Amino acid sequence: MVLFASIFRASDGLPLVALTDFDGQRSNVKHAQRYVKLISKKLHQLPDRCTLQSDDYVIHFITIPPQNISVVTVLDVSYPSVLGFCFLEEVEKEFIKQYDSRQVSAAVRPYTFMEFGSTLQRQKQRYGSPRSLNTRVNVADMSQQLKMMPPFQIAAEDVEPTYGGVLHKNDYGPTVTPVAQLRLPLGWLGKLSAMLNVICAVLNLTRGMSVINDGHIHVDLTEINSFVYGAAFMLTSLFCIYQIFLLYTHSRWKKSKTYVTSILMCLCQLVTWELRNLLQIGFHFLANLLITFIILYRLGLNKVPDYHV
Structure with missing residues (x-):
């Protein structure tokens, strides 16, 4: 199921809207939200379609440079990736229908577009029961897209705060791999x-x-x-x-x-x-x-x- 979703301004990571109806007491959600926040600070450096996977959850996100937005979602580890990216795509289309890039760039305060939260919640409910999704969700097309162009797989270490190129987790951590060197998985x-x-x-x-x-x-x-x-x-x-x-x-x-x-x-x-x-x-x-x-x-x-x- 969809555990959490949010939209950020890609250029600086400013949160524009986020789901408020989620189980914040679940440890995996709280842990995932930390990485969502870290990812938001590096959206301008990361590729436009990425996945970060752990044992308890999966984070998918897409970035739309012309609109200067990134849509991020946290899913159960067992939730199909193809539906996760369908969810992101639908949320992104709905957001672009209501707001343009000038409005996004003009936003000053966090969560300026919280009225869009009802749309996020509606999409979350739809995707909460995959069998009930209607035919507007073109799963076949998205499956083909993911086969032809799989998302970049990033690790937690790629988004951890660093000091002098060394992970903040400890003073002797491995050097962070430059984002520009991430390679797209081969099909x-x-x-x-x-x-x-x-x-x-x-x-x-x-x-x-x-x-x-x-x-x-x-x-x-x-x-x-x-x-x-x-x-x-x-x-x-x-x-x-x-x-x-x-x-x-x-x-x-x-x-x-x-x-x-x-x-x-x-x-x-x-x-x-x-x-x-x-x-x-x-x-x-x-x-x-x-x-x-x-x-x-x-x-x-x-x-x-x-x-x-």
């Missing part, structure tokens, strides 16, 4: 693209070494041409590995690096074109295009839809 398609590129890297490396060392290929080549073809195979192998690196890591100018790497791979493929059959050519180009698409697609996955109503 099955991303893992498939990485696996295909590993295969391509091994195949190109093996073929390149064979061409350079022995010249065992199916056409007559001069020594110079043999070296050129071998170098092209070896470079393609390195580009495959670098694309996997880009897929898994945060990097400056990642989009530009991805485009350049993909183009260079295509050029190397053209150099070795006559040494492959159509099946091999198709496989290598498909692997290149797939991982390029996944890398570029993931760059925008931390942005939730911009609703203008």
